[in-house]
Amino acid sequence: MIPISYIIRNIKKHKITSILTILGVTLVVFVFAGVLMLSNGLRATLVATGYDDNAVIIRKASQTEVQSIIPYDQAQLIVASPEIAPAKDNRPLYTNEIYVLINLPSRTDSTEANLVVRGITPKSFELRPNVKLIAGRLPQEAGSEIITGESASERFVGCGLGERVRFGAREWTVVGIFDAAGTGFDSEIWGDITQMSDAFRRPVYSSITFRMADTSQFTGMKDRLENDRRLTIEVFREKEYYANQSRTITTFINITGTVISIVFSLGAIVGAMITMYSAVANRTKEIGILRALGFKRLSILLVFFLESIFISLTGGMLGVLIAYFLRFIRISTTNWDTFSEIAFNFEISSQIAILAILFAVIMGIAGGFLPAVRASRLKIVDSLRSA
């Protein structure tokens, strides 16, 4: 084998070409990793919104709370289920909520965006231990008072503590801010359910969420409730329910992102190919000497192949490293499954890092293959004769 130091020192020797090629790969890998981190972050935010032992019930085939309607009589049957765990007050731990989309202008550019108003019950907090009031107080059952999630309070006009905001033909006062630990609830407005159903004239619930006493009973309970002829509902584990909500948008981001990355990568591959072809051209004589010393074609092929892979690997690792810092950027987008705005962070995972570096290596292989084959095919006599 030709020593690795020969490969690495040759890369170092042609600094500018090598660096430019590495940067090309870095850029592509950065975009690729960034896109994956984007959809991963979105998914993670939504999945974290759900709790393992909570179950969510919505109207059959409505997919999300937006389209869901659960009449009061059906709700009464559901909350009588024996599988529901007791709350601190020994009554069943469930909450029936309404879920309405409204438009509010954003603080930054005053364009309007959708956000969720959730009518809650006192048990809503007990069911979601990650949601905590961080400023102000809870809204009273009477009166037009609301609390807002931390991101909603930052992003929408009138949603800060003590501010007033108009929707549902009423003016509401923000009396508290809650932190939902980076979950989807952070982008919501919460108010008392009675006030909300009055304001929006909705004498129905959108969803019922309850704590299961024993999560292993989930399947049996789901079967029983969904097959009950009096009910037209669907039962989900809360985690699964929120994961489903991220599916459309994450699939879209992943597909567009991958397509864009692949198109970009063609540029990087051509760059690597040009670099490697010129490396072969510059070292034609060296190739002849190595062959004359007794190195086989395969060794020569390997030298240039490894050189290309080494360059792309360096670029790949650099790309992932830079993409890592995207974690500190918080962005928001409309979730197309719920039509509401959601704020989240880019989120890296070891899987994404490996995938991105693998992508870089593939670029190196694609760019290095033809030049390496060319190098290995040179005739010894011809290459020795070259200047």
Place this chain on the structure above:
Amino acid sequence: MSDSMVNIFGLYKSYYRDSLEIPVLRNISLKIPEGEFLALMGPSGSGKTTLLNLLAGIDQPTSGTLSVAGEEISQLNENELAKWRSRHIGFIFQFYNLMPVLTAFENVELPLLLTKLTKKERKEHVETALSIVGLAERMKHYPRQLSGGQEQRVAIARAIVTDPSLILADEPTGDLDKHSAEEIMILLTRLNQEFKKTIVMVTHDPRAAEKAKIVRHLDKGELD
């Protein structure tokens, strides 16, 4: 037969330029006994380097038989030839042809990487070869840090480090000043006399040629 290092019979070599056949070597027959030091002279284009390349197994004859170090090399395939070369041939070029990114030590070590020697054994061999050429102190230097004569001595160390049967030198003094050229010729003579190496050297330089035991002339593809 067995004491012949090289045994060439009825050797022809021609190149094709488009469909035009250009004969380079015609009906060459040559026996070189083991321990010989042969200088091959002749004008440019007479086929000297082609003959040397054929002996090294990096070019194939058009017809004729060509036995080197006991092997009929015109019958070997590419990989067999590569293996055979690494065992039997030490090559010295006019322009030294060291790897610029490798140190003197690493350059000399290169052909040993094709052997089964351990790292420690390789180190011993390299040090021996470099001390024979008088460059033991320059092991860590890169080619650009060496003079032409020193570079050529490193190249000679690379050629002898595997203890090859046959050393082939293509104009080894062609790019050197008079003084360095003399040093190289003294070294080659020593390799022949002291280490009993068979050497075939192509040269234009009559002063270099007179150090050889036999001088043969090639002209228009034919041996005198």
